[in-house]
Amino acid sequence: MKSFSRILSAAGLALGLALSAVPVSAQQKDAAAPLKPASAAALAAAKEILAMKNASAMYANAVPxxxxxxxxxxxxxxxxxxxxLNEVAVVVAKTLAGREKEIGDGMAQIYANEFSEQELKDLVTFYKTPLGTxxxxxxxxxxxxxxxxxxxxxxQFAATIDNEFRNEMKKRGKPI
Incomplete structure (x- = not known):
C-alpha cells in the first residue's frame, strides 16, 4: 500500500505538471463545465475499467x-x-463511512464524459486481452x-539552472 501511495503521489505530481501546461482559464472552464448525462451502459463500462485499474485504492481511506x-x-x-475531538472523530468517521464511494461514481461519470460508450466497451475488451492485462x-x-x-x-537540471544563475550574476559583478 505504501508503494501505491507513492505511485499516487507521483501520479499527482505528473498530473500537476501536465496541468501546468494548460492555461489557467482553460482549466477553470473545464472544471466548471457540467458533466453530460451518461448511459447506464457507459457508466457500467467506466466502473468496470476503474475496477480493473483498482482505482478504489486511491480513495479507500479518503473519509478517515x-x-x-x-x-x-x-x-x-x-x-x-x-x-x-478524538472521540468525536471516531463517531464522525463511522457516520460518514462509505461516502468515499461517491468518488468512484464521480470518476466513472468523468470517464463516461471523456469516452463514448463504445470506446469504454472497447477499453474493457482491451484490458481483458493479454496485452491489456x-x-x-x-x-x-x-x-x-x-x-x-x-x-x-x-x-540534476536544477543544479544546471543554479549554475546558469550564478554565471549570469557573476557577469553582472554580483557573485552569489
Whole structure:
C-alpha cells in the first residue's frame, strides 16, 4: 500500500505538471463545465475499467483521512478539547463511512464524459486481452519508475539552472 501511495503521489505530481501546461482559464472552464448525462451502459463500462485499474485504492481511506485532517485542524485552535475531538472523530468517521464511494461514481461519470460508450466497451475488451492485462499490471510500476526518473532529472537540471544563475550574476559583478 505504501508503494501505491507513492505511485499516487507521483501520479499527482505528473498530473500537476501536465496541468501546468494548460492555461489557467482553460482549466477553470473545464472544471466548471457540467458533466453530460451518461448511459447506464457507459457508466457500467467506466466502473468496470476503474475496477480493473483498482482505482478504489486511491480513495479507500479518503473519509478517515479527511476526518483526521479536520480533527487536527480543529485541535490547533481548541487544544483543551483534544479528548472530545478524538472521540468525536471516531463517531464522525463511522457516520460518514462509505461516502468515499461517491468518488468512484464521480470518476466513472468523468470517464463516461471523456469516452463514448463504445470506446469504454472497447477499453474493457482491451484490458481483458493479454496485452491489456499486462498494461494493468505493469503501468503502476512504469509510472513509479518514470516519476523517479523525472525527479532525478529535475534535481540534476536544477543544479544546471543554479549554475546558469550564478554565471549570469557573476557577469553582472554580483557573485552569489
Amino acid at each position: 483521512n479527511l476526518v483526521e485532517q479536520t480533527k487536527n485542524g480543529l485541535l490547533q485552535n481548541n487544544l483543551n478539547y483534544q479528548k472530545d 499486462k498494461l494493468l499490471a505493469s503501468e503502476p510500476r512504469a509510472i513509479q519508475f518514470s516519476m523517479s526518473y523525472m525527479n532525478q532529472w529535475a534535481q
